[in-house]
Amino acid sequence: MALAWRILSYDKGRTALAVAGVFMAILLVFVQLGFFIAVPQGGMLLYDKMNFDLLIASTGYEYQAQPGQFAKSALDRARAVPQVAEAAALYFGQAKWQSGEDGKAPDVFVIGFDPHSHIFAVDDINRQAGVLERPDTLLVDTATRQMFGPLTTGRIVTIDRRIMAIGGDYVLGTGFMGLGVILVSEPNFVRLFPYRSLDQVNLGAVLLKSGADPAEAAGALRQALGSDIQVFTRPQLERQETAYWTTRTSVGLLFGSGLLVAFVVGIMVVYQVLATQVSRQLPQFATLKAVGYRDRFFGGTVVVMSLLIVLAGFVPALLAAAGVYSVIREETLLPVTMTGMRIGAVFVATLLMAGFSALLSMGGLRRADPADIF
Amino acid sequence: MSLADQRRRHLQHFAGFVPLAWRNLVANKPRLIRSTGGIGFAVLLMLMQLGFESAFFNASLELIRLFDGDLFLQSAAKYRFATREPFPAADLDMARRAAGVASAWPLYADWHDVFWKNPFDGKSSMVRVLGIDPAHPVLHLPQLDVAPAKLNALDSVAIDRRARRFLGMSRDPKEAELNGRKVHVVGSFALGPDFENDGTVLVGEQTFAQLLPNPAGGPPEVELGVLKLRPDSDLAGVQRALAASLPAKIAVLTKAQLLELERKFQADVSSAGPIFAMGTLVGFIVGMLISYQIIFTDLSEQMPQYATMKAMGYRTRYLVRVVLEQAGLSAVLGWVPACLVAIVLFHIVGNIALLPLHMTVKIAALSFVLTLGMCLISAVLAVRRVIAADPAEVF
Numbered sequence: 001m002a003l004a005w006r007i008l009s010y011d012k013g014r015t016a017l018a019v020a021g022v023f024m025a026i027l028l029v030f031v032q033l034g035f036f037i038a039v040p041q042g043g044m045l046l047y048d049k050m051n052f053d054l055l056i057a058s059t060g061y062e063y064q065a066q067p068g069q070f071a072k073s074a075l076d077r078a079r080a081v082p083q084v085a086e087a088a089a090l091y092f093g094q095a096k097w098q099s100g101e102d103g104k105a106p107d108v109f110v111i112g113f114d115p116h117s118h119i120f121a122v123d124d125i126n127r128q129a130g131v132l133e134r135p136d137t138l139l140v141d142t143a144t145r146q147m148f149g150p151l152t153t154g155r156i157v158t159i160d161r162r163i164m165a166i167g168g169d170y171v172l173g174t175g176f177m178g179l180g181v182i183l184v185s186e187p188n189f190v191r192l193f194p195y196r197s198l199d200q201v202n203l204g205a206v207l208l209k210s211g212a213d214p215a216e217a218a219g220a221l222r223q224a225l226g227s228d229i230q231v232f233t234r235p236q237l238e239r240q241e242t243a244y245w246t247t248r249t250s251v252g253l254l255f256g257s258g259l260l261v262a263f264v265v266g267i268m269v270v271y272q273v274l275a276t277q278v279s280r281q282l283p284q285f286a287t288l289k290a291v292g293y294r295d296r297f298f299g300g301t302v303v304v305m306s307l308l309i310v311l312a313g314f315v316p317a318l319l320a321a322a323g324v325y326s327v328i329r330e331e332t333l334l335p336v337t338m339t340g341m342r343i344g345a346v347f348v349a350t351l352l353m354a355g356f357s358a359l360l361s362m363g364g365l366r367r368a369d370p371a372d373i374f
Numbered sequence: 375m376s377l378a379d380q381r382r383r384h385l386q387h388f389a390g391f392v393p394l395a396w397r398n399l400v401a402n403k404p405r406l407i408r409s410t411g412g413i414g415f416a417v418l419l420m421l422m423q424l425g426f427e428s429a430f431f432n433a434s435l436e437l438i439r440l441f442d443g444d445l446f447l448q449s450a451a452k453y454r455f456a457t458r459e460p461f462p463a464a465d466l467d468m469a470r471r472a473a474g475v476a477s478a479w480p481l482y483a484d485w486h487d488v489f490w491k492n493p494f495d496g497k498s499s500m501v502r503v504l505g506i507d508p509a510h511p512v513l514h515l516p517q518l519d520v521a522p523a524k525l526n527a528l529d530s531v532a533i534d535r536r537a538r539r540f541l542g543m544s545r546d547p548k549e550a551e552l553n554g555r556k557v558h559v560v561g562s563f564a565l566g567p568d569f570e571n572d573g574t575v576l577v578g579e580q581t582f583a584q585l586l587p588n589p590a591g592g593p594p595e596v597e598l599g600v601l602k603l604r605p606d607s608d609l610a611g612v613q614r615a616l617a618a619s620l621p622a623k624i625a626v627l628t629k630a631q632l633l634e635l636e637r638k639f640q641a642d643v644s645s646a647g648p649i650f651a652m653g654t655l656v657g658f659i660v661g662m663l664i665s666y667q668i669i670f671t672d673l674s675e676q677m678p679q680y681a682t683m684k685a686m687g688y689r690t691r692y693l694v695r696v697v698l699e700q701a702g703l704s705a706v707l708g709w710v711p712a713c714l715v716a717i718v719l720f721h722i723v724g725n726i727a728l729l730p731l732h733m734t735v736k737i738a739a740l741s742f743v744l745t746l747g748m749c750l751i752s753a754v755l756a757v758r759r760v761i762a763a764d765p766a767e768v769f
Binding site for chain 2: 017018020021024025027028031032035060062096098100103104107145179248249253257258261262264265268269271272275276279280
């Protein structure tokens with residue numbers, strides 16, 4: 001331990017360089033992991049901002065923006081289940097926002113709901129329930145892209161050839177719903193989509209009475225609703241969404257392989273540093289060998305050296321990653337957060353990195369022959 | 375000419391241009407392997423990021439590249455290719471009669487309204503549908519194994535055997551369902567999915583009209599008009615004339631403009647560009663650190679030799695050149711295997727992820743320049759040691 005510390009502090013510039021390399025590698029692992037986990041969670045963005053314990057969907061549910069539909073009567077049957085306090089309908093539609101910049105008509109994701117149902121846990125939305133009740137009035141998500149033109153309150157826009165007014169905005173995020181998202185009341189939803197009927201809903205948000213167990217209530221609901229409807233608890237929903245984005249799309253593979261490469265690069269950097277240190281101190285190591293120190297001792301020293309370097313790189317990388325995460329969070333509104341799990345996972349990866357590199361660089365040490373050097 | 379000058383000339387001639395740098399590099403084999411590995415991995419990281427970035431953009435451009443035409447008509451409201459914004463077939467007929475136009479045929483398309491039922495597991499998923507006039511196909515789908523004329527029969531379709539596997543299109547089904555309609559699979563092609571479309575179905579005009587009837591009645595509306603010009607006509611002139619004679623809500627674009635519109639859309643709305651650029655930058659910095667480490671160590675070990683050469687009369691300039699040459703050589707040594715590994719990885723990942731991941735000249739050249747840059751920058755940073763080498767101190 002003491003020897004490892006001495007070797008590292010002997011040449012401070014070199015050690016600083018090594019730590020910088022390890023810092024970059026760990027930061028890279030953090031960022032790739034952040035994307036790997038957070039990008040699939042783009043699909044959870046809307047759900048995270050909604051009040052519900054269970055979600056009712058058609059068996060055709062693929063992911064949030066492709067939920068399928070089912071008969072509204074299922075919600076009445078759900079309300080009859082003893083544990084259920086409330087069941088609210090949610091309607092999704094896709095329309096053309098014909099008032100975009102340069103005469104373009106970007107697609108807008110339309111969510112229809114009863115403004116007084118308090119489905120959303122977003123103050124801006126609940127506060128503006130009255131605004132939503134006005135005919136042909138909408139609320140627009142502030143994350144809606146620039147190509148939609150100004151999102152100022154009072155602006156008159158054409159959506160699917162219908163003239164509507166922007167009644168206000170709210171902060172939620174567009175996630176994977178598309179380039180722009182608007183909220184409308186149920187009557188305005190059918191005005192916008194005349195071929196849609198309020199009898200066919202896309203999702204049902206169920207609130208349970210306090211004290212009811214979600215898993216148990218989900219079972220009761222499944223019994224009551226029949227086989228063409230599925231009931232998700234929150235954890236099940238998260239699994240469904242994450243699985244969709246990681247396995248059905250290239251997202252998982254893209255960031256998964258990025259993660260792997262970052263890990264290997266980390267090993268290479270630490271190994272490089274260790275091997276250099278070992279080869280520079282070879283005469284000294286050989287001397288120690290000649291004096292009678294065992295290989296085990298050197299192994300321990302190299303392991304401690306690699307741990308010290310890696311730990312010194314880990315702490316600043318963690319801080320920097322937290323900074324990068326907050327930038328990504330602000331830019332994309334994706335839930336890229338530094339959780340204990342994530343820190344733990346990267347820490348374990350870091351230790352593995354140190355271990356592998358120590359193992360790799362031990363080879364040179366074992367060969368150190370006192371007779372060769374002098 | 376002094377004696378020292380003469381000797382220097384002689385020695386420089388003897389040492390040649392590269393050999394000293396080369397000998398320095400190969401003097402210590404384990405170190406050579408280590409440094410090549412270190413630089414190689416940094417290069418591989420950059421290559422992967424560059425490859426992913428180009429795959430991301432290419433995936434959405436791939437289909438547009440397949441259109442066989444000189445000029446294209448589409449709704450001016452279309453902000454990207456993969457969104458439905460059709461225009462009346464009458465406008466295409468008008469373009470067909472314009473001076474300089476040899477042919478004008480339609481592409482019908484839809485991205486969000488047609489569900490394919492996997493015949494193997496009964497699951498429905500959204501697919502992209504392309505409709506053509508079977509007598510006048512407007513695009514060359516790769517490895518299409520059926521004559522387009524076969525699509526004339528109602529409910530005959532060709533499917534994408536490179537579609538995502540969960541659709542079951544790669545398992546050679548004979549029958550399937552599109553929006554509840556029974557369809558016969560008469561052939562297939564190898565296109566592949568992109569970031570929004572999992573699979574593609576090619577149908578004839580009639581089938582398209584049945585799947586997605588024109589709400590106004592009559593023939594389906596056209597998503598893209600594909601025009602070919604007469605050999606002697608002037609592209610820009612015909613484009614101007616068409617734009618002037620067609621309604622303002624129709625845009626007349628060249629293929630380059632069509633591609634540019636899509637590329638710009640992808641760059642504007644997706645964060646893929648910055649994400650991959652950041653990855654490349656990290657690879658560059660890591661590579662720089664590694665190669666600095668290598669060159670620095672190397673220089674420290676050979677300081678006596680450098681000092682000796684200095685004492686013999688070699689100029690600092692020459693020694694600096696040797697160091698830079700050595701850095702350049704390690705860049706090449708790291709880049710070549712990384713490039714080869716990347717080609718293999720692109721092939722494997724591309725096939726698993728069904729992405730157009732290819733080693734292009736552009737990626738290879740860009741990564742080489744970056745590799746050379748990172749090695750030379752670190753050499754410049756490390757070479758100060760040589761400049762400071764004092765023969766008197768070494769001995």
